[in-house]
Amino acid sequence: MSKINQIEGKAVPVEGNDIDTDRIIPARYLKEITFTNMGKYPFYDERFDAEGKPKGHPFDLPQFQGAHLLFVNQNFGCGSSREHAPQSLMRWGVRAIIGESFAEIFAGNCTMLGIPTATVSQAEMKKLQEMVKANPNTHFTLDLDKKTLLADGKEHLKFDIHESKRNALVNGTWDTTGILLANAGKTAEVAKKLPYVSGF
Amino acid sequence: MAKGTLYNKVWDAHVVEKLPTGQYQLFIGLHLIHEVTSPQAFDMIAEKGLKVAYPSRTFATVDHIVPTKSQTRPFQDSEAEQMMEAIEKNVKNFGVSFFDFKSGKQGIVHIVGPENGLTQPGMTIACGDSHTSTHGAFGTLAFGIGTTQVRDVLATQCLSMDTLKVRRVNVNGKLKPGVTAKDVTLYIIQKLGVKGGIGYAYEYGGDVFDAMTMEERMTVCNMAIEGGARIGYVNPDQTTFDYIKGRPYAPAGDKWDKALAYWKSVASDKNAEYNDVVNFKAEDIEPIVTWGITPDQSVGVNDKLPEVSSFSADEVKTVELAYKHMELKPGQSIKGTPINVAFIGSCTNGRISDLREAAKVAKGRKVSKTVRAFIVPGSQQVKAQAEKEGLDKIFTEAGFEWREAGCSMCLAMNPDKLQGNEISASSSNRNFIGRQGSKTGRTMLMSPAMVAAAAIEGKVADIREVLK
Structure with missing residues (x-):
């Protein structure tokens, strides 16, 4: 499994608090039984009008095409636990998300896919979003080892990230099945001690 | 960390190991599965040649995509039918118990677990659905998870988790x-x-x-x-x-x-x-109605909608978006807001007691001619019990449609959807933009009795005045 230490690229801003996973991906796309096509759908109803014409959402603006970092505000990804939300962002091209705060389940889902969810203050995010709107070609580097965000090679700010999530990413242990399976013997012991598992 | 709480005790009893990342490997005592968030997870374990580690602690049902007008197969929606076939194949191949239509126990996963006695105190529970928190009512730690985590629970009966x-x-x-x-x-x-x-x-x-x-x-x-x-x-x-x-x-x-x-x-x-x-x-606490696009944007039924200036600066954008989407204005009363649709059901309020409360309102009254109203029992067992009590007749005589069990218009993955900018009174849990199947559709959350009252009056009403 790959270690994720640095993520580089342009950034795309999506502004607003409490952007829920229904807005990130409408439920009708959850009827597909694979994640393969999810990259077509992020923010679908906010991006396209009834005739399917783009409405000028940042995900469709030419200057943000090819962006790998996503800049968001508070409580991003709240609501439904649907992993289709981070899957759709990832398959569109998002490799890292920086925000003021993240909903718990969403952040957990991102880590499982190797997407860091880094947090900065409200003032810092405001600056970042303004900066990327003014200069969309700014090249950012999210350095998980140093917990710094660089803009065009210069240190711009320090960010926070949940330490266990950071460890999983930088040590390449974010795909957890193998790690959990390795403790199968111990799992069985714990299960055996639980009164309800042994049938009381 | 807190000390001596149920959270601490149940957590400690289920910890397998502290992992090198700092997260904990937690044993999951009950894994509940539904059709929407599991097919990819089953594919992932099949790809790795893995089995379901604890099939006897794993239970499946279907709820999100099932039509509520008829459960006849094949479903008219070919995508829903494909999803149904996927879960049928997966439970068979992996030896998982399945509460399907024939079982008489099909229903919303968070209603099915408790009503069958699967949900018990002191358990850890996981399900690929955020409303898994429901099972906490029994003194459990019940986690909503994503599909890759569903894969982990299938393969290992464990999750890698941070403490709360x-x-x-x-x-x-x-x-x-x-x-x-x-x-x-x-x-x-x-x-x-x-x-x-x-x-x-x-x-x-x-x-x-x-x-x-x-x-x-x-x-x-x-x-x-x-x-x-x-x-x-x-x-x-x-x-x-x-x-x-x-x-x-x-x-x-x-x-x-x-x-x-x-x-x-x-x-x-x-x-x-x-x-x-x-x-x-x-x-x-008063009877509450939401007026916005997040569940905290709510007022007492007799209150006026808040001024934008009463919110902190960083909330203003969301509040303005909420007023624009809802086509409502600060200072107006929520009471009297006309509705087009009344929906009673969901994992929040689709249980028998919810239907009894709604039936008290419906009894001897008529649904407003301007309202499309329907009742979706949370499970086949809830439906059977309601019919035994004659609630279905009370509802249909009042002009409500009486449906089959499922999630229905809580998230509108089945044919039950708002059309255009219709506004609903809904007993569900989310008033997010687009949640009930139309991107311009609008949702007001309230109790099932209040939804029934709104259906009768054709507008948001105070349950206490309607029942007088």
Whole structure:
């Protein structure tokens, strides 16, 4: 499994608090039984009008095409636990998300896919979003080892990230099945001690 | 970390190992599965040549995509049919118990678990659905998870998890007439906000929760996630034990006493330490209606909608978007807002007690001619019980449609959807933009009795005035 230490690229801003996973991906796309096509759908109803014409959402603006970092505000990804939300962002091209705060389940889902969810203050995010709107070609580097965000090679700010999530990413242990399976013997012991598992 | 709480005790009993990342490997005692978030997870374990590690602790049903007008197969929607076939294939290949249509036990996963006695105090529970928090009503730690985590639970019966802080949420005193569990949970979200619970487990306590039935406690815990808390729970007590006794998967005979001993042992200690404690007065709570696009944008039914200037600067954008989307204005009354659709159902309020409360309102009255109203029982068992009590007749005579069990217009993955900018009175849990199937559709959340009252009046009404 790959270690994720640095993520580089342009950034795309999506502004607003409490952007829920229904807005990130409408439920009708959850009827597909694979994640393969999810990259077509992020923010679908906010991006396209009834005739399917783009409405000028940042995900469709030419200057943000090819962006790998996503800049968001508070409580991003709240609501439904649907992993289709981070899957759709990832398959569109998002490799890292920086925000003021993240909903718990969403952040957990991102880590499982190797997407860091880094947090900065409200003032810092405001600056970042303004900066990327003014200069969309700014090249950012999210350095998980140093917990710094660089803009065009210069240190711009320090960010926070949940330490266990950071460890999983930088040590390449974010795909957890193998790690959990390795403790199968111990799992069985714990299960055996639980009164309800042994049938009381 | 908190000390001596149910959270601590149940967590500690289920920790397999502290992982090198700093997360904990946690054993999951009950894994519930539904058709929408599991097919990719089954594919992932099949690809790795893995099996379901603990099939006897894994139960599946279908709820999200099922049509509620008829459960006849094949479904008209070919994508829904394909999804149905996928879960049928997966439960068969991997040896998982399946509450399908034929079983008589199909329904919304968070209603099916408790009504069959699968949900028991002191368990850890996981399901690929955020409203898994519902099961916390029984004194469990019940986590909503994503599909890759569903894969982990299938393959290992474990999750890699971070610990949570614990906030005790006390509501003391006595609720006023007409105020329900739904109003209590909406009130808590209104006061603590949709982000207030991030990083916390909510322990609900005090007179109001002590006095609640299990179904009411489920309504409260169901919406813990809407307040940002991944899990919410109520300590198990006699009400809990009485509810479980005699259900199909409940311990019986001499095992019952052993179960009781375990269940009582997991309740929070009297001197438990919390990371935070908040206190609310039951008497302050009114029947609540949401007016916006997040579940904390709500008012008492007799209140006027708040001015934009009453919100903090960083909330203004969301508030303005909410008013624009909802086509409502600051200063207007929520009472009297005309509705097009009334929906009673969902994992929040699709249980028998919810239908009984709605039926009290519907009895002898007629649904307004301007309203499309329908009742979706939370499970086949809820439906059967309601029909035994004659509730279906009360509803159909009043002009409500009586449907088959499923999630229905809570998230509109089946044919039940709002059209255009229709506005609904809904007993569900989310008023997000687009949630009920139309991107311009609008949702007002409220208790099932209030939805029934709105259906009759054709507009948002105070249940206490309608029942007078």
